[in-house]
Amino acid sequence: MPYRAVVSAELAKLFNVLSHPVRIRIIEELKKEDLAVGTLKDILGITHSAVSQQLAVLRSHHLVVEMRQGRNVFYHLRKPELAQWIMQGVGFISPDTTEVEDLMSAIQNVKTVWGDETPQPKRKKRGA
Amino acid sequence: MPYRAVVSAELAKLFNVLSHPVRIRIIEELKKEDLAVGTLKDILGITHSAVSQQLAVLRSHHLVVEMRQGRNVFYHLRKPELAQWIMQGVGFISPDTTEVEDLMSAIQNVKTVWGDETPQPKRKKRGA
């Protein structure tokens, strides 16, 4: 297989793993600290089975690593930079899928919570 | 909808659009120059219909813009940085989905053709 096709296919697989809201939320929540499945379930407000299934997908692609501690299983990001890289993707979100105003404010909010890793000037103003 | 869910859902949509090898290849090919559908068809070695359908997906999410010129329709990246950002994703590819050696060399090859982050001298050859 030509190398372009090889890399494209692997990237496509990666993107496929990331193409689910819950999996993205899990990754962002794991950015700060390792969390147990039950904690994720409470944070996300979905069933433990759903959490487990999405974690299995992330696990099968080695994006997260499991660590058992007693009855709990904690998960952590194998490469924490992944969360930062994902957040940079907001710059490419199509502007009309949601109400623009709501989306923009949501992005601002999320950046303060999940962090804004985009290398940006401190307080430098640019022309309107 | 809570803002975290809003942004996660929008990011998931973006990743979903990118979760196809052909769509990734199209984006990377468009990084250098705008291309017509027929040219993409030749480069990718698939039917014009397949190219058109994948372009329609990219178009519907405003990742590419169409520009008609006579009989031809040229496409270009709305945000060329998208191609760079995508390539950064190779750092998170799971290491065992393909033969590791082959994948690593393929990544190296692809970086010289599609470029990594640093701007690079122009290349003319388009070998497999």
Place this chain on the structure above:
DNA sequence: GTTGTATATATAGATATGCTAATGTTTGCA
């Protein structure tokens, strides 16, 4: 208008994915 080229869309069958509910497995503790 007619023809030919370039591109877009529509449709259908096969495959994949996500959710719920149910069942398994591992651990801690009495």
Place this chain on the structure above:
DNA sequence: TGCAAACATTAGCATATCTATATATACAAC
């Protein structure tokens, strides 16, 4: 040993996606 808590996995159904085929549209030349 037996039971409950914390997770994982499976099965079944609904929905979404891909690929290929067929049809439709837009434009240029005549």
